[in-house]
Amino acid sequence: MIRNLLNRLTVAMMALVLAWLWTAGAAQAQDAAPPNVVGDGIDELLQGADATAAPVVAAPDPEQPVFYSYGREIVIGKYSIINQWMSGRRATEPAPDKPDQRFWRFFMHGVTDAGAMPKSWTSCLGPDQNPEEVLDFQADINNEVKSSNLPAIRLAGGQSILLQKPVLGAAELGQLRGSYLRLFIWIKAENTGQGAELWHGAPSLELLLQDAAGNLIDVEATVFKTRGTYPWFCYHLDLAVPFNLDVAAAAEPGAATAAEPGAPAAVPGAATVAEPGAAPAAGVADPMDALGGFIDLVPGQLTKPEPTAEKGSALPPGAGLFLRLANPASGTAWFSTLSWKRTPYSESLFNTRTKDARVDPRYGTLAPNPEYDELPMHFFYGLSQRQHWDFLLGTKVLPNLTLVANLKAYLKTAPNDWADMVHVAPFLAYMHSCGVLLETAPPFEKDWNRALVASLRGMQDLRTGMWKVNGQPNLLATWKIASNSFNPTRQPRTDRPKQPTPWLSVDDMALPNAEAIVNTLLKTQRPAPRSSLKAGWNLYLFSNEDLETPAQHVPCDIVATAAAANLLAQAMPLVGEQLQEQASEAIYQAWHYVMKFLVFRDMGIWRMRHGDQEATSPAFFYAFLEATPWLEMRQLPGMPAPIVEALQGAGGKTSFKWINPREDQVSLRVYAAPEDMDVKQLSEQHLVAIIQPGGESIDTMDPLLALRFMVAASMKKWLVGPEHDGADYLAEKVAALPAKLKNCVQSKEISVEPEPHPEKTLKFYAAAVNAYGEMSAWQNLPVTLAPAP
Numbered sequence: 001m002i003r004n005l006l007n008r009l010t011v012a013m014m015a016l017v018l019a020w021l022w023t024a025g026a027a028q029a030q031d032a033a034p035p036n037v038v039g040d041g042i043d044e045l046l047q048g049a050d051a052t053a054a055p056v057v058a059a060p061d062p063e064q065p066v067f068y069s070y071g072r073e074i075v076i077g078k079y080s081i082i083n084q085w086m087s088g089r090r091a092t093e094p095a096p097d098k099p100d101q102r103f104w105r106f107f108m109h110g111v112t113d114a115g116a117m118p119k120s121w122t123s124c125l126g127p128d129q130n131p132e133e134v135l136d137f138q139a140d141i142n143n144e145v146k147s148s149n150l151p152a153i154r155l156a157g158g159q160s161i162l163l164q165k166p167v168l169g170a171a172e173l174g175q176l177r178g179s180y181l182r183l184f185i186w187i188k189a190e191n192t193g194q195g196a197e198l199w200h201g202a203p204s205l206e207l208l209l210q211d212a213a214g215n216l217i218d219v220e221a222t223v224f225k226t227r228g229t230y231p232w233f234c235y236h237l238d239l240a241v242p243f244n245l246d247v248a249a250a251a252e253p254g255a256a257t258a259a260e261p262g263a264p265a266a267v268p269g270a271a272t273v274a275e276p277g278a279a280p281a282a283g284v285a286d287p288m289d290a291l292g293g294f295i296d297l298v299p300g301q302l303t304k305p306e307p308t309a310e311k312g313s314a315l316p317p318g319a320g321l322f323l324r325l326a327n328p329a330s331g332t333a334w335f336s337t338l339s340w341k342r343t344p345y346s347e348s349l350f351n352t353r354t355k356d357a358r359v360d361p362r363y364g365t366l367a368p369n370p371e372y373d374e375l376p377m378h379f380f381y382g383l384s385q386r387q388h389w390d391f392l393l394g395t396k397v398l399p400n401l402t403l404v405a406n407l408k409a410y411l412k413t414a415p416n417d418w419a420d421m422v423h424v425a426p427f428l429a430y431m432h433s434c435g436v437l438l439e440t441a442p443p444f445e446k447d448w449n450r451a452l453v454a455s456l457r458g459m460q461d462l463r464t465g466m467w468k469v470n471g472q473p474n475l476l477a478t479w480k481i482a483s484n485s486f487n488p489t490r491q492p493r494t495d496r497p498k499q500p501t502p503w504l505s506v507d508d509m510a511l512p513n514a515e516a517i518v519n520t521l522l523k524t525q526r527p528a529p530r531s532s533l534k535a536g537w538n539l540y541l542f543s544n545e546d547l548e549t550p551a552q553h554v555p556c557d558i559v560a561t562a563a564a565a566n567l568l569a570q571a572m573p574l575v576g577e578q579l580q581e582q583a584s585e586a587i588y589q590a591w592h593y594v595m596k597f598l599v600f601r602d603m604g605i606w607r608m609r610h611g612d613q614e615a616t617s618p619a620f621f622y623a624f625l626e627a628t629p630w631l632e633m634r635q636l637p638g639m640p641a642p643i644v645e646a647l648q649g650a651g652g653k654t655s656f657k658w659i660n661p662r663e664d665q666v667s668l669r670v671y672a673a674p675e676d677m678d679v680k681q682l683s684e685q686h687l688v689a690i691i692q693p694g695g696e697s698i699d700t701m702d703p704l705l706a707l708r709f710m711v712a713a714s715m716k717k718w719l720v721g722p723e724h725d726g727a728d729y730l731a732e733k734v735a736a737l738p739a740k741l742k743n744c745v746q747s748k749e750i751s752v753e754p755e756p757h758p759e760k761t762l763k764f765y766a767a768a769v770n771a772y773g774e775m776s777a778w779q780n781l782p783v784t785l786a787p788a789p
Contacts, residue, residue, distance in 0.1 A: 003752070012163070014115070015475070016153055021598055025515055034602075042609065054143060056781075061387060062076075062077040063076065063077065063120055063122065063123045064076070065117060066081070069086075070086070071083065071086065071114060072086040072087070073113060074118055075227060076118060076120050076150065076188070079120070079148075079149050079150045079151075080147075080148070080149060081146075081147070081148040081150065081337060081542070082146070082147045082148070082496055083112070083114055083145070084143075084144060084145050084146060084147060084273075085100065085102075085112075085144075085145050086114065092273040097165075097363070099361070100156040101143065101361050101362060102145060102570060103145070104360040104361065104362065104363075104370060105371065105539060106143060106144075106145050106146065106232070106233060106234060106235060107233075107234045107236075108147075108224065108233070108235045108236050108368040108369065109236075109358035109360075109366065109368065110358065110360070111236060111358070111360075112145075112234070113184035113234055113337075113339050115238070115341055116182070116184050116339035116340055116341040116343060117339055117340055118150070118269070118337060118338070118339045119167055119339060120133075120150060120151075121134070121150070121152075121153055121163075122151070122153060122158075123164040123165065124164075124165045124166070124167060124323065125163065125164065125165065126163070126164025126165055126179050126316075127163070127164075128162055128164075128677075129163075129438060131151070131288070133252060134153055134154075134161065135151040135153060135154070136151060136152045136153070136154040136334060137151045137153065139151070139152035139154065139188070139334045141186055141232045141336055141337060142621050143231070143232060144496055146186070146232070146234070148336060150336055150337050152186075152188075152334040152336035153325055153334070153336075153337060154331070154332060154333075154334050154336045155203070155325060155326065155327035155333050155334075155335070156327065156331075156332055157192070157194075157327055157328075157329050157330035157331050157332070158327070158328065158329070158330075159326070159327055160324060160325060160326035160327070160328070161324070161325050161326075161637060162315075162323075162324045163322060163323050163324070163325075164321065165314060165316075165320075165688060166320025166321055166322050167183070167320075167322065167323050167338065167340070168181075168320065168321040168340065169319070169320050170212065170247040170248075170318060170319040170320065171247075172398070173241060173245060173247050173319055173320070173321060174247045175341060176241045177241050177242065177243050177244070177245050177247075178241065178242075178243030179241060179342055180237070180239070180240055180241070180342065180343050180344070180345060180348040181239045181240075181241055181321075181341075181342060181343070182234070182236050182237070182238050182239075182340065182341055182342075182343040182348070183207070183236060183237050183239070183338065183339070183340045184234055184236045184337075184338070184339045184341075185205060185234070185235055185236075185237075185297070185335055185336075185337070185338050185339075186232050186233065186234050186235075186335070186336045186337045186338075187203055187226075187232070187233060187333060187334065187335055188230070188232045188333070188334040188336075189203055189226070189227070189228065189229060189230055189327075189331060189332070189333045189334070190229050190234070190331045190332045190333075191228070191229055191331030192227045192228060192229070192327060192328055192329060192330060192331040192332070192333050192368060193227025193228060193229075193329045193330065193331070194329060194330040194331065195329060195330060195562065196328065196329035196330070197417045197418050197419065198225050198227060198374060198376055198417055198418075198419040198420075199285075199349050199418060200224060200328055200329075200421050201225075201227050201328060201329040201330075202225040202226055202328075202329075203226075203227070203325075203326065203327045203328075203333035203335075203726075204221065204222045204224075204225070204228040204325075204326050204328070204390045205237070205323060205324065205325050205326070205335070206219060206220065206221045206222070206224050206323070206324040206326070207219070207220040207221075207237065207239055207273065207313060207321060207322070207323060207519035208321070208322040208324065209239070209241070209245075209321050209322075210315055210318070210319060210321075210322065211245055211246040211319050212246045212247050212248055212318060213246060214315075214317050214618075215316070215451075216263035216315070217242065217245065218239070218242075218737075220237060220239055221236070222237055223775055224368040224369070224373075224377070225373075225374075225376070225377060225419070226369045226372050226373050226374075226377070227329070227374070228372065228397065229331075230369065230371075230372040232334075232336070232492070233369050233372070234337075235368055235369075236350045236562075238320075238343065238348045238350065240350065245319070246319065248321040261551065268430055287669055297455060304539065315742075316474060323338075324362075330448040330582060335555045337714050339598075345438075346707055353465045355382070356386055356387070357363045359384050359387045360384075360391075361387075361467070362390070362397060363381070363389075363390050363391040364384070364387040364391060364440070365378045365381075365387075365389065365391045366378075366382060366384070366390045366391045367380075367381060367383035367391070368381075370383070370391060370395065370399070371395050371396045372395075372396055372397055373395075373397070373737070374419075375398060375401075375410070375420065375424045376417075376419035376420055376423040376424050378391050378418075379423045379424050379427055379431075379603065380423045381617070383431065383434075383440070384440075385434070385438050385440060387440065387441075388440055388441075388442070389435060389440055389441050389442070390442060392441060392442055393442050402441075402442050402443065402444045402445060402448065403445050404445045404447070404448055404451045405430075405662070407448065407451060407452060407455070408451060408455055410423065411452075411455040411456070412461075415459060415468055415469055415471075416469075416470060417469075418469050418470075418474070418477075421467065421469045421474065421477040421479055422474075422476050422477050423479075424460075425456065425467075425477070426477070426480035426481040426483075426484040426485055427480075427484050428452050428485070428653060429449060429452060429453065429456075429484065429485040429504070429505065429506050430485070430503055430504055432444060432448065432449045432452065433503035434501070434503060437503070448543060449506045450506060450507075452485075452506065453485065453506040453507075453509060456481060456485055456486075457512055460512060460513060461473055462513060462516065463516065464520045465478070465513040465514070465516030465517030465518075465519075465520055466478045466513075466517070466520060466542070472542045473520075473541075474542070475537065475539065475541060475542075475560055475563045475567075476539070476559070476560075476563055478517070478563070478567060479562075479563035479566055479567050481562075481568060482511050482517075482567055482570055482571075483504070483570060484504055485504070485505065485506070486501060486504075486505055486509055486510060486512065487501060487504040487505055487511070488501060488502060488504065488505040488508040488509070488510060489501060489571060491569050491570065491626075491627070491729075492573060493547065493629075493632055493729065494629070494633065494634040495632050495633040495634070495683065495684050496634045496729075499624075510574060510719070511574060514570075514571035514574035514575055515571075515574075515575050515576075515579065517567055517571050518568060518571050518572070518575050518579050518583050519579075519585065519736060521537070521564050521567060521568055521582070521583075522582055522586055524537060524541045524542075524564075525537060525564070525586055525589075525590070526538065526553075526554070526555040526556060527555065528555055528589075528593055529555060533589050533592065533593070534586065534589040534590070534593070535555035535556040535589070535590065535593040535597075535610070536555065536556030536557070536560065536564070536590045536593055536594060537556070537557075537561050537563070537564040537590075538554045538555070538556065538559040538560045538561075538609070539557060539559060539560045540554075541560065541770075554609055554610050554611060555593070555610050556590070556593055556594065556597070556598065556609065556610045557608060557609035557610065558594070558598065558607075558609065558620045558621050558624060559608070559617070559619070559620045560610050561590050561624055561716070562620040562621070562623040562624035562725075563595065564590070565587050565590055565591075565622075565624055565627035565628065566623065566626070566627040568583040568586060568587055568627070569583075569587065569627045569628075572584065587627065587628055588628075588630075588772065590624075590638060591625075591628045591630060591772065592772075594606075594624065595698065595699065595771075596699070597610060598610065598612075599698055599710075601697040601698040601699050602696075602697045602698075602715060603615075604698065604709045604710040604712065604713030604714070605710070605713050605714060605717055606618075606621050606710075610724075615717065617718075617735065618714050618717075618718040618720045618724060619725070619726060621714075621725070622721070622722040622724065622725040622727035622730055623708075623725035623726065623727055624724075625722075625727065626722070626725070626727035626728075626729055626730055629772075629773065630703055630706060630772060630773045631681070631704065631729070631730065631733045631773055632701055632709075632773065633682070634773070634774060634775060635774070635775045635776065635778075636774035636775065639768070639770075639774065639775070639776040639777065640776060640777065641766075641767070641768075641776050641777040641778065641779035642658060642659075642661065642665075642668055642766055642767070642768040642776055642779050643658075643659040643660060643779075644656055644657065644658055644659065644668065644766045644779055644781055645657040645659060646671075646764060646781040646782065646783045646784070647783070647784060648783045649751070649786065651753070652751065652753050652756075653667075653751050653753045654751070654753070654754065654764070654783060655749060655750065655751040656668075656689060656691065656749065656750055656751075656752070656764075656766070657748060657749040658691050658693070658748045658749070658768075658782070659748075661693055661748065661768065662768070664770050664771075665768040665769060665770050665776075666692065666693075666694060666695075666699075666701065666703075666769060666770060666771050667690050667691060667692045667695070667701070667702050667705075667768070667769045668766055668767070668768050668769070669687060669689075669702065669766065669768075669769055669775075670687070670688055670689040670690070670691070670750075670752075670766050670768050671686040671687055671688065671765045671767075672686060672688045672699045672754045672762045672765075673686045673762065673763060673765070674757055674760040674761070674762065675760060675761045675762070675763040675765070676760065677763075679765060679778050682765065683736065684704065684733060684736035684737055684738075685736055685737055685738060687704075687737065687741050688738075688740075688741065688742070688752050688764075689741070689743065689744075689750045689752050689755045690702045690704070690705060690741065690742075690743040690744075690751045691743070691744055691747065691748060691749070692705070692743060692744060692745050692746070692747070693748055694745070694746060695743070695744070695745035695746060696746060699771060700712070702743070702769055703769065703771070703772075703773040704733065704737060704789040705743060707730060707733060707734060708734055721734075722734070727750045740755070763780070764780075764781035764783060765778050765779065765780060765781060766778075766779045766781055767779065
């Protein structure tokens with residue numbers, strides 16, 4: 001109380017002094033930062049402490065934070081924030097040998113909000129948002145690392161609020177373009193999430209980035225989901241601010257000049273060069289996708305599909321970063337002490353190389369709130385191969401899951417929540433195998449894995465072959481359980497040997513009831529509009545028709561189609577020949593529809609579902625392509641060998657001319673290999689040329705070049721490639737293309753200069769290829785001397 005009184009007296013005295021200095025025109029700043037500084041926290045203020053030139057002093061602003069004791073104490077008007085763990089004696093202190101383990105009890109991933117610029121809620125409320133109705137003035141933070149008496153936003157169950165004023169305005173965003181922004185927020189909850197699934201029941205926040213023209217550039221929803229009752233805890237969310245974000249229309253005279261597109265403006269004390277990997281476009285991949293999955297073998301865990309309703313329509317005009325807070329289910333949630341700072345790429349959630357540094361040293365988990373998070377959060381963020389997974393022994397909300405009885409009890413309740421069935425149940429077998437092999441898991445009770453697989457089999461619906469969530473067959477849950485718990489070998493490929501995956505099954509048990517799964521998926525594949533062909537699948541396949549869900553009749557969405565295609569590919573070797581042929585045709589027709597109607601063929605990017613006008617996310621597209629045989633080297637019976645003329649010219653150059661290609665063929669591939677090599681051993685590394693009579697868009701390109709084009713496009717727009725969806729086969733295909741591979745567009749002739757073999761004579765082969773990657777018979781190409789000119 002005495003300290004708060006002294007702080008208030010200090011602020012009052014300082015306001016009087018500043019008012020006098022304002023009339024005088026200048027002053028020497030002492031312990032506080034200039035109130036008009038635009039920056040990302042106290043770091044840049046501290047770095048300028050030794051400057052000899054006196055700063056310009058602005059009029060006092062009650063909403064402007066004032067920093068004391070090198071950031072240990074921060075005062076905003078009559079309110080104060082104290083970082084209890086800081087000594088406050090000097091700006092830089094030697095880093096401890098090991099992180100303070102207390103931090104993980106109060107801060108997500110042990111990352112503190114020291115050095116972040118606080119933002120009061122009152123500065124974000126609009127004229128019709130009454131502080132007396134929205135704020136709780138008694139909800140102080142007071143624990144061993146943090147104290148703050150800033151008012152908190154209090155939301156009862158079912159309430160949400162979209163703050164009418166931006167958290168960051170145009171001037172601040174202009175200086176952050178091309179860099180990474182981190183927002184911190186403290187949350188406390190009582191009895192939240194009751195009667196709702198975890199993903200849509202936990203208190204949450206959502207960032208909405210809008211440009212000067214009023215376009216909604218990005219919407220980032222939090223993927224930390226802590227429900228129930230828990231004390232104050234500091235979460236954070238990273239956002240990549242596009243380097244070309246338009247903020248010009250909102251610039252005020254005298255405000256800091258925004259950076260030119262391509263380079264962030266200079267922020268005091270901050271680097272002026274954009275970090276590597278800063279988002280080059282409006283669409284930004286979910287940062288949690290970058291965290292990867294178990295031991296980085298299952299990247300890009302699923303997130304709960306969000307409603308497709310338009311978001312951000314209530315935003316005021318102009319560039320800004322807006323914030324929506326929600327407590328969707330029950331109880332009460334408090335949100336307090338919002339702050340922000342620029343964060344370097346090396347420390348951002350986008351940098352997966354440093355994720356082990358974020359693991360809680362006590363529980364061995366990347367869950368945001370380790371003591372109070374439920375099991376899906378521990379699995380969603382991925383497990384580290386260098387830490388012991390002691391959260392399995394129990395936390396404040398979890399039992400000891402190494403015991404068979406507790407495992408069975410958990411699996412009985414798992415079908416009641418989507419998050420448990422998609423993020424946990426499918427990966428328990430994998431977790432057990434890897435944990436035992438790497439010695440990162442605590443000892444399991446005897447026959448734990450066999451009890452697991454017996455429970456999973458008992459949860460499968462025998463009629464449809466599907467696993468259920470809330471009583472309804474669920475396509476995503478079925479795909480994840482099948483591919484991670486009953487998958488003893490990788491998908492068979494015509495150009496790859498059999499690859500066992502014993503860690504994805506128990507006792508090499510294959511997918512049960514495969515025939516029922518195939519029949520179900522064949523019956524539920526949606527028809528293509530105005531066509532006799534089929535399209536794909538959608539996420540509402542098994543929903544009741546009276547749910548009034550407009551998306552029920554969407555002929556194709558990427559998420560469901562990826563799930564169905566992967567299930568068909570996994571089940572095909574386990575069913576009869578007739579069903580195999582039907583499943584293969586179903587995958588082909590889905591591929592045909594996706595490539596024709598969802599892919600922007602001249603841009604190399606794609607829509608998420610039929611009817612979308614824009615490319616909004618890269619998710620699941622590569623996982624879908626991975627399930628198809630599109631890139632496999634396979635010959636189509638009955639397709640004759642191409643007619644090709646090969647001529648040896650001057651200077652070691654060889655020209656190839658494709659004579660009368662068929663209309664259904666998009667390319668001719670030319671290979672060079674030692675003359676004694678078997679033609680069956682040819683692969684992408686032997687390619688020397690690809691001839692494309694078309695090639696100006698995806699549908700007329702050679703499949704290998706089409707994939708390379710799409711990977712380049714998705715990297716440019718979203719910073720993701722095939723590895724993002726765990727599509728290792730696709731990634732191998734792109735990587736295998738020779739650097740000196742030549743190709744032509746809208747031509748039937750090409751000239752190349754093949755690398756000579758150091759010891760053997762090269763022999764040339766050619767094969768024609770259709771859009772689905774099916775190849776003709778091989779054609780041996782004897783090379784003749786070109787006639788003299």
